[in-house]
Amino acid sequence: MDRGHKMWNCSPWALLPPVYSVCTAVGLWAVYFIAVRDEQIAPLTSHYRRRNGSFYPPYISAAGNFPPASCIFSEVMNLAAFVAFIIAVLRYLQLKHTMDKPWLNFGCLVAFSICCFGMTLVGNFQLFTQKMIHNLGTFMTFGLGTLFCWVQSYFTLRVNLKNEGRIVSIIRFLLSGSITLCMILYFSLMSQRLHMHAARCQWALVMFFLTFLSTFAIEFRHNRFDVVCTDNSGRRVSLSETHSEVYTYQPDQR
Template identity: 75%
Template sequence: MWSPWALLPLVHSVITGAGLWVVYFVAVYDEKIAPLGSKYKRTNGSFYPPYISIAGNFPPASCIFSQVMNLSAFLGFIVVVLRYLQLKPILDKQWLNVGCLVAFSAGCFGMTLVGNFQLFAEEMIHNLGTFMTFGLGTLFCWVQSYITLKVNMQNEGRKAGVLRFLLSGSITVSMILHFSLMPQGLHMQAAQCQWALVMFFLIFLGTFAIEFRHNRFETVVTDNSGRPVLPSEPFAGVTRYRPEL
């Protein structure tokens, strides 16, 4: 029987992906960016290239973009905390587990910078958020791929690990191509690589449903002495994780 927590990574990926495509279509409809796949050559007054940050730069798409990125950062942070709790009792190299938690948490903060500081208004802060999101996010994917093979939960680690290594490689190649094509003025191709990078990254996060379906995460309320609090007593929150392996 699957745990309902398996839905969380999937919901995060679907909502984020759908929200970003809504931003794209709104920007195309408002004639702010050129459609993906079109022949692009910018002249004065023409469309901008369809980079995600440019699509989310102009209202009303910018309003949607901010909401999508904030919600994605929040849900992504919850996913990585639950992943940390899941690995804590079974991973011998806890510094890898803690490192993933810190790196992805910083990446989630970077998402909020990307969403709330538009590219044309605050370019330096926006680019810092982009570096944190893509750079730390890619590192997180590679380490999690290794951890998946190392832990081999429910004897599914090899299949899930191979899938995650393939996705990590796709993310890395897309990012390298994106930053290589931009200086050459090949903006349409660079934008396509950026969209591919984000979609691969969302698919990667969605794969955590594989492990989450085996686990249940519960919150137990205790007082300061560790004694369970009765329903009629005041709350004092302490989180406890109970795996079902």
């Protein structure tokens, strides 16, 4: 009974990270399948050989370069950046009063905010039209995103929320290592013009990163995040109180 009661008392915010990760992954794979259907990129399972200018390697950016896939890609990346920023803010607030080095927690939030901005650059500046800006967004996303994963893994072990930190940190350190390995392989294979293998590493990198973000559901299930405002008199007004006032107030219909 106690275990079932605790499960039902989990914060609804725990649903945000996994739903975000699943929806973002679905959106990116939809872009991929549309690009493959329109014969703009080669399938990931094929042996890539470009002939007569057709079939680009299946990089995520190449898949999202041509319409109609580019339209979906821009929407997916913009929404993904926005929700990822919200997750990072909630994580910052969760650790704000538990970290012995608050500047490190704030610095991690700033770094990931820049990462989210990089995601918008990747989505809105296509690779073949604005290559420099697109590649800048790619470096911001992958570089700062990887740093964020390592720092959050350290936070998980250091803070040890609800005595779950040690187990969860192992998962996050493994995911961070996988992300780093994929990123190193991605750039190494790119430099050797092994585009098919590099594209596969890129897709694996993004999926590992989304999986990492989904693990924040473990800690979020313990916390409630309420919106609170303060009026001019200094009295704090919560969101629930505001809602109750709206429902109890009956305007004069005459």
